[in-house]
Amino acid sequence: MKIYEDREARGAECQVRNADYVQRAMFLCVLLCLVTTVLSGEIAVQRDANSGDVVLEGARWKAEFRKSEGVVFSSAEQALRVVPFTTDGTEADRLVSCELKEATSPDGKAVHARFSAGGKPIEAVFSFSDYGTLRLTPGKGMAGLYVRCPVAVGVLPGQRLEDVLYLPEQHTGPGQVHVPAENWFAGLLQGGNGILACAWPQGAQVLSLIAEADAPEARFGGLRISLDGKDLFVDILAAPGIWHREPLELSYLEKDIEIGWQRPFPATYRTQLLMKGETTTPRSFAFADRRREEWRPETGAFVWPLWFDGPHAWIHLSKRIPPKGAAVIYPAEGGDDTLMGFLRRTPVASLIRERNEGTGLPKRPRDAPNVGYNACWGTYLLRRTLYTLGVQEREKVFLREHTDYLADRVARIQMRNTAYAQFIEAMRATLHKHLATEKTGDVRSYLEQMVLHLDRVEEGHARKMELYGDHTPQAHIEHVNRNAQRLKELLETPSPEVYAECEKLIDEFNRLSWGHDESTGMRFSMLTREWAQAAALACADTPAAVVYAQEIRAAICDALTGAPSW
Amino acid sequence: MHRSLSVCLILFCFGAPRAVAIEEVATPSGVAMVLLPGGTFTMGDDNGEVDEPAHKVSVSPFYMDKLEVTQEEYQRVMGDNPSKVKAKKNPVEQVRWSDAVRYCNARSRLDGLEPAYDLKTWACRFEADGYRLPSEAEWEYAARAGTDTPYFFGDSEAKLKQHAWFKDNTGGKPRPVRQRRPNAWGLYDMLGNVWEWCNDFYKVDYYLESPAKDPRGPESGEKKVLRGGCWNSTPDACRVAYRYNENPGYTDVCFGYDIYGFRCVRKHEGK
Numbered sequence: 001m002k003i004y005e006d007r008e009a010r011g012a013e014c015q016v017r018n019a020d021y022v023q024r025a026m027f028l029c030v031l032l033c034l035v036t037t038v039l040s041g042e043i044a045v046q047r048d049a050n051s052g053d054v055v056l057e058g059a060r061w062k063a064e065f066r067k068s069e070g071v072v073f074s075s076a077e078q079a080l081r082v083v084p085f086t087t088d089g090t091e092a093d094r095l096v097s098c099e100l101k102e103a104t105s106p107d108g109k110a111v112h113a114r115f116s117a118g119g120k121p122i123e124a125v126f127s128f129s130d131y132g133t134l135r136l137t138p139g140k141g142m143a144g145l146y147v148r149c150p151v152a153v154g155v156l157p158g159q160r161l162e163d164v165l166y167l168p169e170q171h172t173g174p175g176q177v178h179v180p181a182e183n184w185f186a187g188l189l190q191g192g193n194g195i196l197a198c199a200w201p202q203g204a205q206v207l208s209l210i211a212e213a214d215a216p217e218a219r220f221g222g223l224r225i226s227l228d229g230k231d232l233f234v235d236i237l238a239a240p241g242i243w244h245r246e247p248l249e250l251s252y253l254e255k256d257i258e259i260g261w262q263r264p265f266p267a268t269y270r271t272q273l274l275m276k277g278e279t280t281t282p283r284s285f286a287f288a289d290r291r292r293e294e295w296r297p298e299t300g301a302f303v304w305p306l307w308f309d310g311p312h313a314w315i316h317l318s319k320r321i322p323p324k325g326a327a328v329i330y331p332a333e334g335g336d337d338t339l340m341g342f343l344r345r346t347p348v349a350s351l352i353r354e355r356n357e358g359t360g361l362p363k364r365p366r367d368a369p370n371v372g373y374n375a376c377w378g379t380y381l382l383r384r385t386l387y388t389l390g391v392q393e394r395e396k397v398f399l400r401e402h403t404d405y406l407a408d409r410v411a412r413i414q415m416r417n418t419a420y421a422q423f424i425e426a427m428r429a430t431l432h433k434h435l436a437t438e439k440t441g442d443v444r445s446y447l448e449q450m451v452l453h454l455d456r457v458e459e460g461h462a463r464k465m466e467l468y469g470d471h472t473p474q475a476h477i478e479h480v481n482r483n484a485q486r487l488k489e490l491l492e493t494p495s496p497e498v499y500a501e502c503e504k505l506i507d508e509f510n511r512l513s514w515g516h517d518e519s520t521g522m523r524f525s526m527l528t529r530e531w532a533q534a535a536a537l538a539c540a541d542t543p544a545a546v547v548y549a550q551e552i553r554a555a556i557c558d559a560l561t562g563a564p565s566w
Numbered sequence: 567m568h569r570s571l572s573v574c575l576i577l578f579c580f581g582a583p584r585a586v587a588i589e590e591v592a593t594p595s596g597v598a599m600v601l602l603p604g605g606t607f608t609m610g611d612d613n614g615e616v617d618e619p620a621h622k623v624s625v626s627p628f629y630m631d632k633l634e635v636t637q638e639e640y641q642r643v644m645g646d647n648p649s650k651v652k653a654k655k656n657p658v659e660q661v662r663w664s665d666a667v668r669y670c671n672a673r674s675r676l677d678g679l680e681p682a683y684d685l686k687t688w689a690c691r692f693e694a695d696g697y698r699l700p701s702e703a704e705w706e707y708a709a710r711a712g713t714d715t716p717y718f719f720g721d722s723e724a725k726l727k728q729h730a731w732f733k734d735n736t737g738g739k740p741r742p743v744r745q746r747r748p749n750a751w752g753l754y755d756m757l758g759n760v761w762e763w764c765n766d767f768y769k770v771d772y773y774l775e776s777p778a779k780d781p782r783g784p785e786s787g788e789k790k791v792l793r794g795g796c797w798n799s800t801p802d803a804c805r806v807a808y809r810y811n812e813n814p815g816y817t818d819v820c821f822g823y824d825i826y827g828f829r830c831v832r833k834h835e836g837k
Contacts, residue, residue, distance in 0.1 A: 250616045254770035254811075301789070301813035319810050322615075463738035467650070 043109045043130060045100065054098050056109050061132030061236065065098040065111055071126065073134060076238035078194030080149035080222070082136070084124055087143040090117040101125060117141070131336075133345045134234040136227075144226035146210070147234065149196055151187035151220040153245070153328050154179065154209050156536055157339055159352065160561045161553065162284050162529050164536040165272060165328055166209055168218040176208035176224060177540045180549035183348050186339055188243045188330060190219050195237040195330065197339060199348040203228040206546065233346040237337040239264040243330040244313075248273075248323040252315065256291070262311040263287075267334040267341075269313075271327040273305055275320065281533045282325075286332070287313065296522075382406075382506055392494040399491045406509055407484035413521065414473040417465065420524045423559040424458045427552070434548060446545040449538055450552060453531040460527045464520035483508050525560055532556045588751050590632065594677045597639065598632040600752055601834060602707070608714050609706050610773055611807035617770045618807045624779045625707045630700065631829035633743045634658075634755050634762065635669065643672050650824040655742040657760045657827040663699075663790045663814035664688070666763045666828040670697040673830065682832075688814070690765050692782065697830040699765040702791045702809070703781045704831055709757070709794065709806040711750040716805045717757065718749040723801040730758030732804050736797040740824065757804040760827030761792040761812075768811035790814040796825040 046055040054065045061075045070092070071082040084092045092115035101110040110127040123139030136145065154166030156179055171177045179185065184199035185207055205228050212221035225232060244261040263269060272282035288307040291314065295301045302320035306313070306327075317323040333340035343349045382402060385395045392399070431454060435447050468476060487505045490498040535552040539545035589601040604627040610618040634657035641647045641654075648660045661669075667688065671681035674696030682690050682698035690698055700708065715721045719729055726732060729749075731741045740759055748754045756762075766772075766783025768791045776783075783791065789811035795804030802808065812826065 253616050254768075295813075460738060466739075 043128060045109060047100065052097055054100065054111055056111070056128055058128065058130060058132045060238070061128075063111070063126065063128060063134070065095060065113055065126075067095050070095050070115075071113065073234065073236065075132065075236035076193065077191075078149075078189055078196075078236050078238045080147050080196060080234075080236065082126075082234075083146040083148060084115055084117070084122045084138075084142045085144055085146065085224075086117045086120055086122055086141055089143075090120065091146065092117045092122050096121075112139075129345065131345060132235065133342070135346075136232045136234065138227045138229060138231075142227070144206075144224065145232070146222055146224050147187075147196065147198070148210075148222040149187065150190035150212075150215070151196065151209065151222060152190045152192075152218075153188040153243075154220060155186040155188060155330065155339075156181055157184055157186065158284070158532070160557050161532045162282070163270070163272065164533050165282070166220070166537075166540075168212075168220050171209070171211060171220075171540055172213060172218075173211060173541065174213055175211055176543075177211060177220070178206075178208045178543045178546050180536050180539060180546045180553060181205075181207045182550065182553070183352060184339075184343060185223070186330070187220070187223060188328070189236075190217065192243055192245070193238060193240050195242055195337075195339070196223070197235045197237055197342040198223070198225070199233045199343055199346045200225075200227070201230050201348055201351060203230040205230065205232075206543075208543070233348065235342045235345070237331070237339075237342060239337055242337065243328070246315070246327045246329065248315075248317060248326055250323055252317045252323040254316075254318055256314055256316050258309075259313050259315055261313050261329070263308060263313065263331075264311075265331075265335055265337065267331040267338045269306075269308075269329050270332040271306060271329045273317075273321050273327060274324055275299065281530050283529070285321075287329075291316070383503075386491065386494055386502055387499065392491075396491065396494075399494075400488050403484050403487050403491065407480050410480040410509075411477045414477050417520055418473050420461055420520075420559065421465075423555065424454065424461065427454055427555060428458075430551070430555075440544055442542045443544045443548070446538055446542050447548060450531075450535060450548070453527075453534055457524065457527045457531060460523045461520070464523050467520070480509070528556045528560060590752060591629065595642070595673070597673075599629040599832075600632050601627065601629050602751060603627050605707070605712075607707050607710060607712075609703055609807070611716060611805065614716075614805060614807050615809070617773070617809055619773050620807075621773055621776075622778060623703050623707070623776075623781060625701075625703055626780055627834040628700075628704055628831050629834055630704070630708050630753065630831045632748075632753055634760060634827050634829050636743055640669060643669055643676060651739050653742060655744075656740050657743055657755070659740055659760050659824045659827050661763075661826055661828065663763045663812070666699060669828075670699065670830055673697050679832070690782075692833065695833060695835065697832050699763050699828060700831040701780070701782050702764045702766040702793065703776075705762065705764050705793045706806055708751065708753055709749065711753070713750070713806075716807070718806060719747075726757070726801050726804060730795070730804055731755070731797050732758040732795055732799050732801065733797070734801075738798065740797045740827075756794055757806070758795050758799065759797055760794075761796045761799075761810060761825055762794045763826065763828040764791040764793055766791045768809065788813065792826065798825065 044057045046057070047053070051067055053067060056063045061073070064072045066072070073080050073082060094116050096114040096116050098111050098113040101112045108127055108129045110125055112123070112125050115122040115124070120141055122141040124142050125137040125139060127135040127137070129135070138144070152168070154177070156164040156166070158164065159182070166177060166179065183202070184197070187196040189196060206226040208224045210221040210224055212219055215221070241261060241264050246259050246261060269287045270284055273285050275283050285306055288304045290309070291307050292304050293301060294304045299320055302318050303316040305317055305321045306315055308314070313329070315327070331338040335341050343352070382399065385391055385399055431447055431451050435444060438444050438447060471479065483505050487502060490502050532553045535549045539549040587603070591599050591601060593599060604625055606622060606624040608620050609623040610620040612620045636654065637647045637649050637652065637656050637658045638654040640658035647658065648665065649656065649658050650660050667683045668685065671683050671685065674681045679696035680694040682692070682694040682696045684691065692698070709718060711718050717726060717729070719725050727735045729747045731746060743759065744754045746755060746758070749756055767787030768789045769784045769787055772784055792810040792812055793808070795808065803810065
């Protein structure tokens with residue numbers, strides 16, 4: 001770390017006889033130190049004793065606190081202006097003073113800034129990590145802040161749901177676009193070379209995009225965030241072409257097309273596309289690492305629509321995923337300059353991790369390869385092992401345990417189906433309760449829309465459950481367990497004499513259990529994810545509905561990832 | 567064939583209006599087929615997707631099943647019913663293209679006809695008198711029934727519910743055949759209910775290179791053509807010119823395709 005001496009100290013030095021020489025020498029020293037500190041990844045601090053302005057600079061970022069311009073945070077060519085506002089919404093009109101403080105992190109720096117908003121004082125502490133992630137702690141009089149920058153696309157990360165994209169051309173009215181953000185949000189900056197990322201801990205924060213109807217190109221003017229007294233983490237992810245918007249031409253249908261964009265660094269890049277016959281809203285797709293085919297129930301076979309060949313990006317749009325609209329491509333995870341990379345530099349990551357704890361795939365019944373595969377592949381392994389002379393004896397344990405696994409999985413899926421039904425019932429009660437108490441017309445209208453979505457989920461789920469006929473979940477589990485037990489008995493003495501019965505039982509796993517179970521889950525997942533997207537977008541003009549959107553999205557997330565699910 | 571279960575005169579427009587006699591026949595095993603006259607029509611739709619440019623095509627006369635192959639019929643011929651939603655009068659579904667051509671051959675043998683498919687190479691011998699899947703051109707010619715509009719009843723999506731089972735009226739599952747209105751040539755469920763396999767390989771630019779007379783699809787390809795839309799299709803996918811495609815024979819798929827079915831055609835040998 002190197003702190004420059006202030007201008008007063010330099011002025012005293014200048015009184016020596018060879019002032020020019022000394023000044024030049026000092027300038028060179030200062031320049032050398034600055035270069036050294038920046039290159040070593042440390043934070044350089046420049047303080048102007050006359051103006052009181054402070055400039056902090058790291059290897060990939062710069063934060064300027066200037067009375068003439070306020071607070072500007074930048075990285076590469078991307079810059080954003082931070083403007084606090086008071087509890088009554090008055091924006092700070094000038095930066096009054098700022099002073100260096102001890103930062104919370106050992107390698108960081110902090111600035112205590114004092115603003116004036118129509119004569120009222122506002123204070124905030126801006127802390128910077130070595131990497132350049134800004135932690136803003138609101139102080140006296142500060143309710144929130146504007147982050148002013150040209151946002152071409154807003155991204156509400158879905159965590160376990162689909163990301164929701166906010167496109168300025170879809171929100172052309174004046175004012176704000178209200179976003180039911182949970183704990184983080186990203187703005188893809190105009191020009192394609194930067195992403196504004198921000199995150200915050202649990203609280204009653206409120207976020208909106210600032211509409212900018214007069215801009216020559218469609219864009220948002222930035223974000224407005226009420227902080228609820230909590231910290232805010234902000235970063236700029238910058239690289240040439242870090243995100244990209246590709247118009248999808250009709251002529252792309254059923255062809256491999258190399259698009260005119262290359263990824264700036266390896267990571268998992270994501271975009272959203274329509275999946276025909278499955279959803280009416282876009283679904284997230286990650287770029288694959290090679291061209292490959294995919295198959296989905298109810299969708300069929302299709303070429304995975306996106307892949308990289310080195311840095312080159314290719315798309316293949318088809319009858320399944322038609323070329324309509326545009327693909328907005330951004331780095332989701334797998335590197336520092338991705339949305340997840342940013343999140344991991346903040347304490348919010350652990351909050352989300354804790355929230356998701358207990359979800360995920362169940363542990364495999366034993367630490368062995370192949371055990372734990374589902375449906376098609378799992379039953380294929382059973383068949384392959386069972387019918388291969390010599391292997392069947394050697395792999396008896398595998399056959400037994402894998403059969404148990406398959407049966408166990410059916411039981412879990414039945415628990416999930418029951419949980420889905422409970423979710424539908426609970427959500428209907430919740431929505432009706434809100435409708436009974438809510439008086440505002442536009443909020444009621446929002447809730448009524450949500451009831452229609454719930455109707456679709458219920459209908460879709462009910463249709464799939466019809467496939468079980470009169471089987472209750474418990475009867476279904478018992479049926480599968482009987483099959484599993486019988487299959488294990490047959491596996492004790494594998495021989496061609498029992499193959500026919502084994503085949504029948506394995507087919508039963510596939511056709512009766514798996515086909516129904518997994519397609520039921522898929523339909524529920526598809527419809528609720530679609531609902532979660534709609535819930536977020538439908539409250540854009542209705543700030544009072546944001547809390548309902550958050551409630552609905554959280555409930556859907558729980559239903560899809562809760563403990564009984566998997 | 568047992569001829570003339572019924573003969574109807576249909577008036578339709580193609581260039582100038584003319585009368586066409588549509589003859590309905592029954593196969594030896596009692597399946598209703600319709601003898602469609604040969605003719606020239608405009609295949610495709612310039613207002614549709616990029617793979618369906620409008621162009622003139624002529625097809626020879628052929629017989630086509632009046633209904634999608636039902637589960638009852640499939641069971642009769644194959645001794646099995648692979649469908650997910652079981653109902654005798656529902657169209658058979660969860661059938662691969664390869665299952666469909668096996669059925670064609672089996673039905674041909676039952677009716678004393680020469681099977682059209684070589685099951686080792688999957689090649690279709692069009693000169694055989696047995697049952698086969700329609701070419702894409704035959705399918706569209708039959709579906710249009712002399713019309714040149716997006717649907718065989720005109721261009722109004724609002725009327726689709728009367729003629730097809732699709733996303734808006736099925737409640738999420740296939741339905742029994744013959745419950746919606748037929749087209750002018752007496753063919754039921756040409757739109758909606760289940761997608762119908764065609765014999766052709768799919769190629770996005772095929773219409774730009776296809777012959778004008780009896781086109782039979784590209785020589786090779788990865789996917790086969792499906793037509794007509796299904797119970798979960800949008801109205802757009804139920805247009806007569808809309809082309810869909812699927813891998814003809816996934817053997818490692820357990821879930822099946824409960825949206826894919828078919829109907830058969832066979833050549834007309836009369837003059």
